[in-house]
Amino acid sequence: MTGLFDPLQLGAIALPNRIVMAPMTRSRSDAQSVPTPIMVEYYRQRATAGLIVSEGIAPSRHGIGYCRTPGIYNAEQVAAWRQVTDAVHAAGGRIVAQLMHCGRIGARFNKAPDAETVAPSAVRAAGRIFTDVAGMQEQEVPRALATGEIAGVVEEYAAATRHSLEAGFDGVELHCTSGYLPMQFMAVNSNQRTDAYGGTAENRTRFVVETLEAMTGAAAGRVAMRICPGNPFNDVHDPDPTETYRALLSRIAHLGLAYLHVIRSPHRDLDAFALAREHFSGPLILNDGFDGASAARALADGKGAAVSFARHYIGNPDLARRLREGLPLAGFDSKTIYTPGEAGYIDYPFAAS
């Protein structure tokens, strides 16, 4: 029977256990989207995870949406990420970069002056977004990408994949949920295009397929994707997620992704893990709301190959050991999740030995 502490091969990446640290935006980069030294320490502390998935990282300056979030599109950022990956590797860990292009989610105060807000269609997302300089702001009205520009955005992901390997990451995960650019293409309200990227499920998933093709071309065996079928976060709507994700997964089957990271669907009648299992033959990482016992059960039941934990990793840098030894799990301070500085970030203690 498979357990949390059995080793696992994900494409070219070998894990000593099946406990994955899920991606978490923590807003500790500098104002130029360069990772800071406290991020080196944060990830180093969590290196006993079987695999760390980094916070969302923008593939281009246009992909930044939130304040103090990192990028991987210039040499300074690559050098700073190299400090992170070296520290994780020296501590015996593995880390993949999550590539996150926010598309229409963002405010100009969070972006470089020469960055644009682009999306499938010029449709503003409902809701407001935090900025350091001007407090809460309406989401930007995006500029719709012209058909001829889309290949350039796909190339940004390919370049970011190459930069991630150069920075020492073990692989890359495409952030394909939470209403960011890839999901804006897949949803029907944010994608009102009439070209080959809009309309049918096949057309709405074309951007993601082309992006994954470009990424796997740059890093075979080291590319993965994260999905959450039916997730309405950031004002995206899909009336038939089963059909959309069936179309997507069947069209990427030939790419041999290292893994598929699946978040439970918010729709009660949609079993995202079963849907993924049906249409994806590689390893699944399961996520959302797991603790040690439910994670062990999910693996024993054959629902997936590994389980990822996000919130438990905020206050438990040594989560893997705590789960192995049945030690109590610490909580965390919600006030310091996104605040700059060390507090609530690198000051959560390890369990006493």
Ligand SMILES: Cc1cc2nc3c(=O)[nH]c(=O)nc-3n(C[C@H](O)[C@H](O)[C@H](O)COP(=O)(O)O)c2cc1C
């Ligand atoms: C503070 C915070 C930041 C997050 N940032 C990201 C992110 O950058 N990328 C992503 O795919 N998911 C992000 N998530 C979602 C988590 O990866 C995860 O799916 C969610 O928290 C449910 O898992 P859990 O029950 O183990 O916390 C974030 C969650 C939290 C709490």
